[in-house]
Amino acid sequence: NGNAARLVLREDGSLNAALEAYRGLRTRLMRAQSKSGLHSIVITSSLPGEGKTLTTMNLGLCYAQLPQQRVLVIDGDMRAHGLTSMLDHPNSPGLAEILSGDVAPDEAIVATNQKNLFILPAGMVSSPPPELFAGTRWQEFLGHCGEMFKVILIDAPPILPRVDFELISAACDGIVMVVRAHHGQRERLQNTASTLDRKKLLGVVFNATDVSAKDYHGYEYGYGYGKD
Numbered sequence: 001n002g003n004a005a006r007l008v009l010r011e012d013g014s015l016n017a018a019l020e021a022y023r024g025l026r027t028r029l030m031r032a033q034s035k036s037g038l039h040s041i042v043i044t045s046s047l048p049g050e051g052k053t054l055t056t057m058n059l060g061l062c063y064a065q066l067p068q069q070r071v072l073v074i075d076g077d078m079r080a081h082g083l084t085s086m087l088d089h090p091n092s093p094g095l096a097e098i099l100s101g102d103v104a105p106d107e108a109i110v111a112t113n114q115k116n117l118f119i120l121p122a123g124m125v126s127s128p129p130p131e132l133f134a135g136t137r138w139q140e141f142l143g144h145c146g147e148m149f150k151v152i153l154i155d156a157p158p159i160l161p162r163v164d165f166e167l168i169s170a171a172c173d174g175i176v177m178v179v180r181a182h183h184g185q186r187e188r189l190q191n192t193a194s195t196l197d198r199k200k201l202l203g204v205v206f207n208a209t210d211v212s213a214k215d216y217h218g219y220e221y222g223y224g225y226g227k228d
Helices: 013-036 052-064 095-100 129-134 137-146 164-170 186-194
Strands: 040-045 071-075 117-120 151-155 174-180 201-207 221-224
Touching: 013 052, 013 174, 013 201, 040 052, 040 137, 040 164, 052 071, 052 117, 052 151, 052 174, 095 129, 095 137, 129 137, 129 164, 137 151
Parallel strands: 040 151, 040 174, 071 117, 071 151, 174 201
Antiparallel strands: 201 221
């Protein structure tokens, strides 16, 4: 079993606000899950650099801290590999090999040092990502995971530059958008949200931080929702 090398959410005095924000997001998503029975949630953003990968990882940690909440976090951003870089063995087989039919899911899913938290790295891409997600294996794989995990969180590519997101989200139950707040993005947010399936849009996470990955003391997370 591998370990997630940089599990970034720590419960100490400096992170109380961030921790509570993630717990609040988890609560709202669990409420949506109980109403509609959704399992797979895509975490995305309009553009790169808005904090979607960190949000996905920390939300997964929050879910895993609850009893009987087996959670799978998937690196679906095969171009950036941001979540995969948090692993001890970033070159391990992953989602790309599963969708190519080269490995079985159980061979690629990695257990972490957090109970109930499992990660699937992006893997080594040999075909363009749209071709991998366009086949039937992606939907079949999510169905398989839905039988083993309470919730599946997918760190997806940004919405605007890539077609990958549309293919990934089509097979998933819900979408959460991450937005770096206070950067004059209201118009772009509205334009991006208008392209999404409103029935799947579970909410928007406003990420107000602008600090480096080595210093977590400045993180402030808020969250707003398009619907209750």
